Amino acid sequence: MLRRRPVAILRAAWLVFSLAVLLYCQYVYDGKPNSDSEEVLIVFMFILSFPASFAAGAIAVAAAFVAERLLQMPLQTGRLEMLLVWCLFAILGYLQWFWLVPRALSKWKNRRATGSVP
Numbered sequence: 001m002l003r004r005r006p007v008a009i010l011r012a013a014w015l016v017f018s019l020a021v022l023l024y025c026q027y028v029y030d031g032k033p034n035s036d037s038e039e040v041l042i043v044f045m046f047i048l049s050f051p052a053s054f055a056a057g058a059i060a061v062a063a064a065f066v067a068e069r070l071l072q073m074p075l076q077t078g079r080l081e082m083l084l085v086w087c088l089f090a091i092l093g094y095l096q097w098f099w100l101v102p103r104a105l106s107k108w109k110n111r112r113a114t115g116s117v118p
Contacts (some may be wrong), residue, residue: 011098018048022086026079038077049093056089
């Protein structure tokens with residue numbers, strides 16, 4: 001029980017920070033073409049989701065390329081687009097930190113305990 005408490009606190013803090021980034025950027029977004037709220041969202045989510053954020057960024061760039069070049073849809077920053085980018089970073093970051101890393105650490109500890117890893 002005591003081992004799970006720090007993980008639960010970290011998970012809750014990560015979720016609160018991620019949601020705070022989204023809410024703040026949605027709040028300050030003014031609809032102008034030079035609004036920097038999307039860049040703020042991307043920078044903070046990149047930090048919170050690092051290193052999975054590289055994959056999230058690549059997926060976002062690929063989706064933007066397909067939308068603009070292949071589907072001939074002009075790219076416009078909006079609240080929905082920021083929400084979708086946030087979801088992409090949040091999902092990959094959450095899976096990385098609270099699913100993949102704990103399982104990798106568990107496997108590493110099990111292998112170390114059995115003596116198969118130096």
